[in-house]
Amino acid sequence: MAAVLVRCVQNFAPRAESDASGRARAAGQRAMVWLRALGDRPDLLLETLLVLTGALPESTAALRELAVEWQSRVVEHLRQQQDGSIAQRVILATSLNNFANRLSEAGQRTEALENAQKSTALYSQLTQANPDAFLPDLARSLNNLANRLSDLGQREEALPIARKSAQLYVTLANQLPEAFEQKAINTLLTWLSLRHAISREEAVALLKQNPQAQFHALFNDGDSDEPSPSDKPSPQ
Template structure:
């Protein structure tokens, strides 16, 4: 389903078919949510995605309403139909968060503005935080990935203190996953520490940055004992960051 919707969204929006009218969106969204509609990223959508139109496979039926719609419109529509079934709603919220992260990437590629990209990534993080609060074992890794994306956007808009706090939270989540015995996340933890060390160095916190990159290097060295090629890039980059940090004035 996700792959099908992603492929559909990559189709340039139609100029003669509308799945939903812009005038309608700008009227009803403020009416029911209190939020104004700003710039819209248009793409191609099914336009009427609900469970009567989805079969096993899955196969999507009833394409008579396809056309141009805002990015993520199909995922949002399916989510609304799923609200009465909590487990299904959680799956749809996961897909919606992924769509929002993808939207932030599209905005960055198209130069649509850092604030829009940040807003999309923050909404994705908010969704994944709620999921992780309810079921950390299943959704904490997704939250950590969203936080990395959000920290990158915070850097783009110059909100460095918030970005640092976000990457620090990411490190904490990966550390928690490792502490529960999930060694599969050791590489993620090492990369998060690597990124944290760069943030700290850029903000003049040399000693803290060195401590973070030294821990990242230690983890990469340990992982290299069993699979050196998998962590070669991480180890080399962390060693370069350590050299850079050591050269900074105290």
């Protein structure tokens, strides 16, 4: 039901402004009213709210405000229901990470950073207790935190966090390449972009130019995170 309403809102919203008859606008508005009514029910269970929130696309213009509102409610519910169990802490950490992404999508960058920090702190605690279970989640939350810091222009703070995320993903990719290889590459490119203050495309060129050197730099504790001229991509 929720997924159908979400598709209706998305399908009609872009056309609503230019539709002379107004039928598309009306259809989109009706779908939004029904969708909001579904999520605003006073007897709505947290489990159902989680499903509804999960049905919203990660990147959505038509549903951006609703996504932030619902994810905020999820986080608040989880905080009130915390019993200290690992299961509850995992759900809260994941929801905080998702909330950070929703806030970032809505342009609320400071609030997004705060929630990304809370998510990473929780995953750090969980990983210390059970590394095998939570290392991938920690890597993901670190990458999100680095991106949120970068969004606010805090490159120096983002750099070591992006590096740690890439290190974790590369380690995981060595164990399970099918699951983590692409994520390892993506986070490595994020770190290279921050390290050298270059674009994503330039980071790709740099990695292709000398992949061994970049992997060595990633894991070399004595390596500086400052750009070096020799590492810059050569002009094409």
